[in-house]
Amino acid sequence: MNKNLRIPVIAGNWKMNNGPAASAVLIEKLKPLTANAQCKIVCAVPFTSIPAALNAAQGSNIAVAAQNVHWEESGAYTGEISAQMLKELGVEYVVVGHSERRQFFGETDVTVQKRVRAALNGGLTVILCVGELLGERKSGITSQIVRTQTEIALAGVTAQELQRVIIAYEPVWAIGTGETATPEQANEVCAILREQLAVLYDKEAADATVIQYGGSMNDQNAVELLAQPDVDGGLIGGASLVAEKFAVIVKAAG
Numbered sequence: 001m002n003k004n005l006r007i008p009v010i011a012g013n014w015k016m017n018n019g020p021a022a023s024a025v026l027i028e029k030l031k032p033l034t035a036n037a038q039c040k041i042v043c044a045v046p047f048t049s050i051p052a053a054l055n056a057a058q059g060s061n062i063a064v065a066a067q068n069v070h071w072e073e074s075g076a077y078t079g080e081i082s083a084q085m086l087k088e089l090g091v092e093y094v095v096v097g098h099s100e101r102r103q104f105f106g107e108t109d110v111t112v113q114k115r116v117r118a119a120l121n122g123g124l125t126v127i128l129c130v131g132e133l134l135g136e137r138k139s140g141i142t143s144q145i146v147r148t149q150t151e152i153a154l155a156g157v158t159a160q161e162l163q164r165v166i167i168a169y170e171p172v173w174a175i176g177t178g179e180t181a182t183p184e185q186a187n188e189v190c191a192i193l194r195e196q197l198a199v200l201y202d203k204e205a206a207d208a209t210v211i212q213y214g215g216s217m218n219d220q221n222a223v224e225l226l227a228q229p230d231v232d233g234g235l236i237g238g239a240s241l242v243a244e245k246f247a248v249i250v251k252a253a254g
């Protein structure tokens, strides 16, 4: 399939940055800069900034994502937020399995799977993050790691549901380090993931799935990364906090 048939998705992961006021300001700045974008634009904002971000984004081509979701609909889960709660606000997307959740908050492949299931049941589109640690890359097991993460996360997800899944390949060694995967490295793993989707589902489903690269993508390197045949977008941390930089990345997506 020609990559051009997939609509690229450029998503900013704001992480724990921007309260409601700052979120509204950033989205207002982004709106004119990205109004003519050919790609989908998503901003993953902190939970407490979601209403302000949605309000600011109203009538624009910017969608709002949450950065996590719990697997139960409601109940005694102090500090957690369900898919239904996000949906009620008008959120469309949710990031699941980010490496920072895996690294700092005990997220496992199994909890990622449960969150994916809950998000899909709740009508959200999932941005599923996978990626290897530096040591794993050095040991030559990158492919094995990302394939296992993907297979477990997608267990039980139907081909129809897969249409609401975006995969973000984020090598952990490239996140927040300024060290970007080369375009070839990024494409190699995105292609491995697409091949795996063809095995788990079929070629049609694999060809239709958006696979992003994330890890120090910025206004300087986005063109080359996004030109790769299997890289359909980006999940951007640091550079998504600066409207002008994020807008350059959006433009680079075509």
Ligand code: 13P
Pocket (backbone or CB within 6 Å): 013, 098, 170, 174, 175, 176, 177, 178, 214, 215, 216, 217, 235, 236, 237, 238, 239
């Ligand atoms: P950086 O772009 O800051 O490396 O972060 C990438 C990331 O983790 C996006 O989810």
